[in-house]
Amino acid sequence: MSDPSTDKLDAAVFKVAGVVVLGAVMSILDITVVTVAIPTFMEVFHSSVEVVAWTMTGYTLALASVIPLTGWAADRFGTKRLYIMALVLFVLGSALCSTAWNIESLIAFRVIQGLGGGMLMPLGMTIMTHAAGPQRIGRVMAVLGVPMLLGPICGPILGGWLIDAFSWHWIFLINVPLGILAVALAWIVFPSDKPKPSESFDFLGMLLASPGLALFLFGVSSIPEMGTVKSARVLVPAAIGIILLTAFVLHALRTKHPLIDLHLFRNPSLRWAVITMSLFATAFFGAGFLLPNYLQQVRGETALEAGLLMAPQGIGAMLTMPVAGFLVDKIGPGKIVLFGVSFITLGLAGFTVLEADTSYWWIAGALFVMGLGMGCTMMPVMTAAIQTLTHGQVARGSTLMNIINQTAASIGTATMSVVLAHQLKEHPETEVGIASNFNPEVAQKVPPSVISQGLDYAAEAFSHTYWVALALAALTLIPALFLPRSKPKAPVDAAVSVHA
Structure with missing residues (x-):
């Protein structure tokens, strides 16, 4: 077990960091690896670029909407259990993506993937911070930054190679063995959970924050496709999202245990x-x-x-x-x-x-x-x-x-x-x-x-x-x-x- 009071990074911290980085690499790579597959999806599923783009947008929106829940769920269920659950959900989504029979099913399975992937990064930060303590947090954060750097660079390269050498299915199937390995290592390496007595779940906060964030980001991410901010597809969801997020802020400031602690x-x-x-x-x-x-x-x-x-x-x-x-x-x-x-x-x-x-x-x-x-x-x-x-x-x-x-x-x-x-x-x-x-x-x-x-x-x-x-x-x-x-x-x- 690692001693957070010491100044040196020991083997226990490196083991935890290795597992967290493996999960983060899968999550972040999957944001960028799909970019090179868009022409392939258009051809295979006989669909337009606007529809196929939802394979990226759906993943990102699911990822963003689940992040607000992560803090409460980590306190309630423990970081180890929740991290393993997120990995299982991500691997399940990846396996399902490889079986997609049309563009609609692929988009739906990408959403499942995003729900798991969205929890991996904040949970990974929490687990590494607890393992290292404040004296060593800078160095372990540097380790966690590696997948954030490699994702945008390696994603298109890996995606292009897998599609050319094998088929589009493998940009998703590659996550299955890696995910199973990550689940096994997390079960062995992460310290046992000591979840706190359950705080009351901020159900109203969830109804305001998650849809609000998803709608706002949907409006914003529609701007490149529409080419203007003035489009109804941009303004309507973004405005509703801002209203919901504003309501959440007012609610969170008056609530004892808000979903996001402002x-x-x-x-x-x-x-x-x-x-x-x-x-x-x-x-x-x-x-x-x-x-x-x-x-x-x-x-x-x-x-x-x-x-x-x-x-x-x-x-x-x-x-x-x-x-x-x-x-x-x-x-x-x-x-x-x-x-x-x-x-x-x-x-x-x-x-x-x-x-x-x-x-x-x-x-x-x-x-x-x-x-x-x-x-x-x-x-x-x-x-x-x-x-x-x-x-x-x-x-x-x-x-x-x-x-x-x-x-x-x-x-x-x-x-x-x-x-x-x-x-x-x-x-x-x-x-x-x-x-x-x-x-x-x-x-x-x-x-x-x-x-x-x-x-x-x-x-x-x-x-x-x-x-x-x-x-x-x-x-x-x-x-x-x-x-x-x-x-x-x-x-x-x-x-x-x-x-x-």
């Missing part, structure tokens, strides 16, 4: 971490939407090639993340996050000068710099939020941070897609230039000068959109200034009572 915001460290995470995730994940599209639409690369070209970002993050985790435990997250956000801002600045023929070495360099910054930002911010919470508050705190991360990432992606769409529409030639990369007939019929000009305008649209991401990243420096800049206190003093 009283945690009384903790200044968590409060500034939430603001930092909101701006960071909006900028970083919004920018993450842009480059794969630039590489495919302007440069004519395949999804697999675009995934490979994104690798420098992951390499940069893997270099700094372990060092950042060690330093966070020694000097606090504040200085590390400032360094990280500064590097992300510098990397984003490199993309504001994108052209239709920008050197891949320049792109790789900017990605590498962003990766160096990302390794010093995301998990240290998570650490800042969680390291001052009491043992009993950790599950609620990690749940809250995962909701913030998921919501901000969706808002960032939608924001960048709207700005980009507006920029692309300024010049009609862009449509012809982009179409020439995907349709040989267009390339043959249209003069090369028109295609070249269209691709130049398209690249300009991407570079202008990057200015929005750059501004958001620069703004992130302001709340980052208020994050803790000292080593976390000893375990007996680590908890800051939010009700004091």
Whole structure:
């Protein structure tokens, strides 16, 4: 059994971390691995891209809607039991996906997958935090950050390889043996549960928070498809979602045991971490939407090639993340996050000068710099939020941070897609230039000068959109200034009572 009061990471913590990372890798990979399968699904199930896109949207919405329940369920049933149940649900959903006979059944099975996958990350954070204690949380959070980095890069690569070498069924079937292994290891490695006496379940909170979050994210995630914020498909669900979430906030502030504990915001460290995470995730994940599209639409690369070209970002993050985790435990997250956000801002600045023929070495360099910054930002911010919470508050705190991360990432992606769409529409030639990369007939019929000009305008649209991401990243420096800049206190003093 691990001793959280010691400063060194021991074998027990590494075993727990290994199991948690395995579960997180499966959950996060499944968000991105399906992206390269969309053309295959369209062909196999004879469906449109709008309908097939629900294989991703349904998974994401299910994942987001179940997150609010995780904190209460972890307290009520214990983290080990709930984690194993989430893994079983995820593996069951994966197996069912491989048996899909039409697009509707695949979407339904993806929802089941998302319900299990949504609990894995907040539960994993809670389990690792309890195992490591506040003195070592920075280093274990760095370990948990690895799948967050690898998912967007390895997902398209793995998905493309499995479809080409085997069939689309294997992007789901591969989770079955991995999931069974994860369940067995979790049963053996995780410490036994000691669930508390049951708090009253906030049923009204669940009816407000989960549908509210899902509807809001559905509206926001519909923006790229509709091409405008003014569409009824965007405004109606987003407005209903905001109303439900507002009602939940009013309800939660007056309830003794709310589904999401908003009283945690009384903790200044968590409060500034939430603001930092909101701006960071909006900028970083919004920018993450842009480059794969630039590489495919302007440069004519395949999804697999675009995934490979994104690798420098992951390499940069893997270099700094372990060092950042060690330093966070020694000097606090504040200085590390400032360094990280500064590097992300510098990397984003490199993309504001994108052209239709920008050197891949320049792109790789900017990605590498962003990766160096990302390794010093995301998990240290998570650490800042969680390291001052009491043992009993950790599950609620990690749940809250995962909701913030998921919501901000969706808002960032939608924001960048709207700005980009507006920029692309300024010049009609862009449509012809982009179409020439995907349709040989267009390339043959249209003069090369028109295609070249269209691709130049398209690249300009991407570079202008990057200015929005750059501004958001620069703004992130302001709340980052208020994050803790000292080593976390000893375990007996680590908890800051939010009700004091």
